[in-house]
Amino acid sequence: MSSIQIIPSKLKGHVKIPPSKSLCHRAIIAAGLSDGVSNIENIILSDDIIATCSGMEALGAKIEKEDNRFIIKGSKELRPKRREIDCIESGSTLRFLIPIALLTGEKITFDGRGRLKSRPLTPYYKIFKNQNIYYSSEEGLPLTLQGRLKPGNYEIEGNISSQFITGLLFTLPLLDGDSKIIITTELESKGYVDLTLDILNSFSIKIENNNYKEFFINGNQKYKAINYYVEGDFSQAAFWLTAGILGEEVECTNLNINSLQGDKVIVDIIREMGGNVAIDGNIITAKTSKTKGIVIDASQIPDIVPILAVLGALSSGTTRIINAGRLRIKESDRLKAITTELSKLGADIKEQSDGLTIHGKEKLKGGTVSSWNDHRIAMALAIASIKCTEPVIITGSDAVKKSYPEFFKDFSMLGGITNEWSLGREY
Structure with missing residues (x-):
């Protein structure tokens, strides 16, 4: 210390x-889910961004760093290279990647350090129970998962963290069927959801936003690789x-x-x-x-x-x-x-x-x-x-x-x- x-x-x-840490996380993930090679410019390797890069590589993306530019070869069909993802202390990494990991059907363990081990994951636990997805604990990290997300209706509280909504917005377009996210309370941190929707749109994923109360997501969409500059x-x-x-x-x-x-x-x-x-x-x-x-x-x-x-x-x-x-x-x-x-x-x-x-x-x-x-x-x-x-x-x-x-x-x-x-x- x-x-x-x-x-x-x-x-x-x-x-x-x-560069915006929020946008760096989102651009790295979207590029990692794309079919092709994306160039993401203006990225700094803070601990949180290192965690997201490592997590996406564990799920099958290939990431090369050149100065402050990342060259990311996506993996539209995720095949985990590692079964353990260390999120360090990054709440964004943890909450964004949990639903993405459930695209693989493989057993994957998430871990972290410090307060991240006990930060709430309740909205995801409810989904796991509803969809009969195996998970190891409701006492924080480490958290082991196995199963696949299914298309359908997802009810999420909007006053705990918008990160749960972002995790689902990344994942649901890739499912074999349409889905809807229903926000059951007033949505706080709307700006972060806006950033997610904007990144998704840049990578050719379309989502209909009904006044931040419902999000309609067509399934069977594909992320398309792009060149992207991260703003300050x-x-x-x-x-x-x-x-x-x-x-x-x-x-x-x-x-x-x-x-x-x-x-x-x-x-x-x-x-x-x-x-x-x-x-x-x-x-x-x-x-x-x-x-x-x-x-x-x-x-x-x-x-x-x-x-x-x-x-x-x-x-x-x-x-x-x-x-x-x-x-x-x-x-x-x-x-x-x-x-x-x-x-x-x-x-x-x-x-x-x-x-x-x-x-x-x-x-x-x-x-x-x-x-x-x-x-x-x-x-x-x-x-x-x-x-x-x-x-x-x-x-x-x-x-x-x-x-x-x-x-x-x-x-x-x-x-x-x-x-x-x-x-x-x-x-």
Whole structure:
């Protein structure tokens, strides 16, 4: 486990935003299910993406890496090369690949590490029971499966995770018959479902979306190989845009302002809080601003809550983050994690069952904080250091490898002053 010491300083400059992790997962999987060779450009090997590549290779795809480009030879008829898939700590990998593995009819075991071992899989257990698919346990990972998915009606709750819906959207078009996904509650994280539908359409898979309440899926479809460029990740840009507001001018490149990513709303939220954000093509620039607290509905944007909590802690007035209960079942209990650690830095923040109430201050004090082995907590705390009066030490700082391995390199490039040391990797 690594720790990093940050000497408070204002960040300034320009940074190329890494590719969208959400789109990387989806493009790799779609290419792996295609008949032919796809070129996927602008991919960075974070731990989560390594997990998805390894999983798709286990199921029969061939993946070659050239710089930041992947050449993927798909396998329209999956034949497992390995019977065990290590999802590391990637919830997307686990939930996307479980139904895909059930295309093979073979016995396959999924495993993982950390909190992934206990993250909920209940919607899939219900499907396994309904379709008489063998599965080994309802107590998390390892999970062994054997059986085949059948076409038909699938009822899924929309307020646990959209990842279950995405897993089925990838798989059901390949079945020998038509299917329907029925969403039994209000669908949260619609933006992630939009990303899935867009990727599927790019790879020639057609799905009818009835107002996010039902999805109609024709069977016997085929994925067609394509060349695909992965756009920049707005959930990662959120850290640097906040850094620009709290520090000096930060310019973020490689962003698509017409993106379907739900986290694109970070631009609107910062502006509503009084922040100065300018858009010029694929460049978004945030400039030093005095911001004020607002009410933020997090139901569609769970991934940017930690950095929004930092911005709220350093804005005048009160910021309330609501409809964020699902953050308790992420890589950490993110509501508890960000409340605990920002409090150590001197923030006035309190957690509710499904949100946060934050009374802003002009400055925080600094101190030693923990990442909770959560990449987004680590990055949010690093940005909070900009407004601290004393150094910030983040233990478990290497958690950023999950999504953004170069985060602290980019942090230093923008003027951040860091000292890093390793205590030996822990899981």
